[in-house]
Amino acid sequence: MKIGTRTLKTAIGTPIAISIAQVLGLANFVSAGILTILCIQPSRKRSVMSAWHRFLACVVAALFSMVFFELFGYHPIVIGIMLAFFIPVTVLLKVTPGIATSSVIILNLYSAEYISFTFLTEQFLIIIIGIGTALLLNLYMPSMENQLKQKQDELEHNFQIILNEIALYIRNKNENWDGKELRICEEVLQDAMDLVLLDKENHLLRNEHPYRDYFQMRGKQLELLERMLPLVSKLPNRDAISLKIARFFENLGDNVHPGNTASFYLDELEELRRTFDREKLPETQEEFETRANLFRLLHDIEDYLLLKKKFKKSDMTDKKTTQKRPE
Known part of the structure; x- marks a missing residue:
């Protein structure tokens, strides 16, 4: 107790x-x-x-x-x-x-x-x-830094699972994932924002809070991930572009981090777009719908990365020579 x-x-x-x-x-x-x-x-x-x-x-x-x-x-x-x-x-x-x-x-x-x-x-x-x-x-209030960091770690861990499950589905059409991490992320975000509000109230002269913008950014990213899921389910099975997108999601999932290397992944996304544009024009309605879903998915991924880029200055000092770092 x-x-x-x-x-x-x-x-x-x-x-x-x-x-x-x-x-x-x-x-x-x-x-x-x-x-x-x-x-x-x-x-x-x-x-x-x-x-x-x-x-x-x-x-x-x-x-x-x-x-x-x-x-x-x-x-x-x-x-x-x-x-x-x-x-x-x-x-x-x-x-x-x-x-x-x-x-x-x-x-x-x-x-x-x-x-x-x-x-x-x-x-x-x-x-x-x-x-x-x-x-x-009440003048003494314990620091909530450890609790907020724990919520951050828990949130990022579940983001990793979500992104890797998306990649796994694109590769193998694996339908075993029940999506519970989405619900967990929503609960963690709510708890985290409650802690942020409480910690802010413990600092009478503080108008801003270092964790508030971070959790708000992750909340918007979660909404985008939820919006991507129906689009992912409509991708064709194991064609070249789908496998590249799966690899892209794997890279994001393996490197979720509070730091910011969104610029690196935005460059990689642009390369995906160029590959996408080089594909031959769709000839059937099914191919046209697939192409439209791919376009929307790439747009949502870009919004996902731009949220992180706006949240924090890039950690990439030299994108051309620096290896991949956590997203």
Whole structure:
């Protein structure tokens, strides 16, 4: 069983907040621990926003409590009436995440049956201790670099399988592949983008993220691969061009990598096109449809490579003398 960082922070912060409130001799000191539990967030940005929302909601709750309880009495019905007005105000102020936190303060003031300046000051100290403890703990966020790199490796591994399975199908019309890697890639991309968003929120002054563009690029490439599959299934069996295209897919599949050598493969693709153009004109409808499918397939492969070329500057210093490197 794995204990997450957020769980550890909650386990550490709750007794710290309660102890501080207890040492200061505050009434309802346990409420400080409750506020800490409610305020622990998965990112720095959410933590700061949560602290502000909850603090403002608690201030509004204290004001509402003084007005309603002192004017209409300390009765359960008054709590219901007050909440009917209080909640819309939090929505108007856009601090609805603070409703649960402020409810703790409301119930503390209700249970006291008398709101004095001293007791109100103690409640604000509890708010500061509870929210402040959570905010301080949330300043520490573990790096997600390893998780993002793992997602990158997993994605590229499945890209390799997809490209090699396409090549295998072109060569042998092998229909044993169930295409599960396509679904796996979609899931990995979704998980990766969630991690990117969370990691971005942990850097308050960062507007961009080094992995975001990469995973977006791979997502568009995956869409192109899915679009290529029906075209591949219509290629003729083992003619010269089909075998060259199969070899091209094998080269791509064997060399999937975060680096960029798309220019090399674009040159190779251009050579394929020239070979394609030198073929005699189609004489039957079947040959014409095959030629059209080949043309569309080469166009999609080009788009696939151009996405990588636009994403990152070429790693090829000399295309004519450098050997093939990872795509």
